[in-house]
Amino acid sequence: MSTVSLVVRNALWKKKKVDLLVARGRVASLIPSARKTRVESAQELDASGLLLLPSLTDCHTHLREPGFEYKEDIASGLDAAAHGGFGNVLCMANTNPVNDNATVTERMLDRARAAWPHGPRLYPIGALSRGLKAEELAPMAELADAGCVAFSNDGLPVPRAEFFRRAMEYAWDQGKVVIDHCEEPSMARGAGMNEGAVSGRLGIPAQPDVAEAAQVARDILLADYLKIPIHLAHISCRRSVELIAWAKERGVQVTAETCPHYLTLTEERVEGYDSAAKVNPPLRTRDDVEAMLQALRSGVIDILATDHAPHAAHEKEVEFDLAPCGISGLDTALSVTWGLVEKKLLTLDDLVRAWSEAPCRVFGLPVNRFQAGDPADFLLFDPAAQWEVTPETMRSKGKNTPLLGTRLRGRVAAHFLGGKKVV
């Protein structure tokens, strides 16, 4: 065992104390600490009181570079990711210029490697259509060669089913899955929140959950008909969950993600016209939150993702209708979902599955299951650490979160990627 470069001692894994041995950037073995293994290693680390978790994968972020570096750039986004526990980060194509050609993809990858040579690793998502205009297909073969791992028109839902069908087919020829932001555009135009009693009282233009579910239904039918997989982004409501459950029972190749805010916040959070709680899809009802939690536990919802959408303070500090949608999530996501484990609404296994195993499976990324030979991508997580969400404690440039000023429990104490310490 002379090649072992790192030994992490006394970490908690599945409620047992373990020692993790790392060699050549990979997991060598995971051994009960009780055995008191004697290893010659360059480095030893005592992780008493800390949880051992695989590094997380976030399959839905907006890192804003190129074009909107004042909101976020790749270096700052990956900084937030590293400290938030994310080792793999997929970023959406709605940059300026749009990531619809290899030059943009390559530039994104270069920027990531320059800023964070040992990771977090960036995996760009290519535009589905040129300029995200939903008129012509983007050159997906070129984008896939350059490093795009999936395709999406995120944020600008494709209204024409025929075009979307062709995009799914063409993307699958490249072996890539299409990610859809499910929203029937005509029902959601100008909407700033969920349609219901709260929007009616506040007088805010709103969209019903049906706007999301209608597009979910379309996508499921296409995936069933074409026998091609589809991934549904940021699912937020019970109606969608019921459709996805139905599709999975039929064997349709559909996977779906949700975000921490759809598991914890409701439309009432918009009261007082708080633009920090303006997000698309909008925060829904208590019943929807319960449906999302249940769906995550049962596996109907496969994946957790942040939909990290940083904005500059001055962009959010405007009249509610004019504020852009989005919540900055990389800094807070793991703590928020850990909070759900503490409340016994989710289990730690749910987190590992939804934050790591499922996204790696869907997007074809190497995953750490702590088997010998797995990439040594892992976190030491302090479950008791308390911290306050403030502009200073957030590493993302985007401080736009309704959690500002709240205290969260659980923080990343150390983050290793390929056996190298990044945090």
Next chain:
Amino acid sequence: MQWRHKDLLDVSQLSADEARHVLDTARYFREINSRPVKKVPTLKGRSVVLFFAEPSTRTKTSFDVAGKRLSADTFSLAKSGSSLSKGESLKDTALTLQAMNPDAIVLRHSVSGAAQFMAERLECSVINAGDGRHAHPTQALLDAFTLVGRWGDLKGRTVLILGDVAHSRVARSNVLLLNLLGARVRLCGPRTLLPPGVDTWEAEVFSDLGKAVRGADAVMCLRLQLERMQAGLLPDLREYSRTFGLCERHMAQAAPDALVLHPGPINRGVEIASDLADSGRSVILDQVASGVAVRMALLFLYMTRKSAE
């Protein structure tokens, strides 16, 4: 009564006693408006900014007259003449106005919540003169003042609000205030113009005008914006006026001497029959006169709040 509020954002901030106090104060000022010399020195040396970021004639003029009759200096700012049209944010406009140290800002804005946005950033009083679809508290107070002037009290009275409730700040504020003052509220309009969650409102909802009007003591018509046709919410004006346009035939079903209100400007022959608007039932011009008195009362209460501290 010691006035405790800095801002008037919506009637939901007011207790029933406070709302009645506004109306009592307005009664005093109405008397001034009938004098040959319609001016008192109450607010001499104080300044009010009338910031109308959305077109308005009657509300703005009403506040202007109210301020001047109290001897306050009134300054007008419209969106087209302000830096908002040059791309300045509402926050910066607010801070700029604040630096000039007015005693109150009267704000009209097309976005729901804009008044609260300003109030959170300004030390002076903010009076909401209509924000998006959300609230128009001074209109609700002047409507109540008009009805109280006729009836003495709203308790046990039934008021029907008719038309485009979904997009109406007048309706939202009136539902709250009429309930607060003890009236029963009915709403009537096509489903496409009723707000989401209307079943949770303190009101009885009707789709049939003939039924809605039965026994009502007053009918408040709402203005129909012509954009509603383009948005696919209504077929055309003719069909709307046939089904929801209020006319004398409907009023025959209402309580004897039932009143007709309209916040203006009216579309004659659309939401209200022309002859009905001019009839003895109509209190539309009373509403305008009430508006000045109620706004005098509000400017007085909010602007003298500071000196009371």
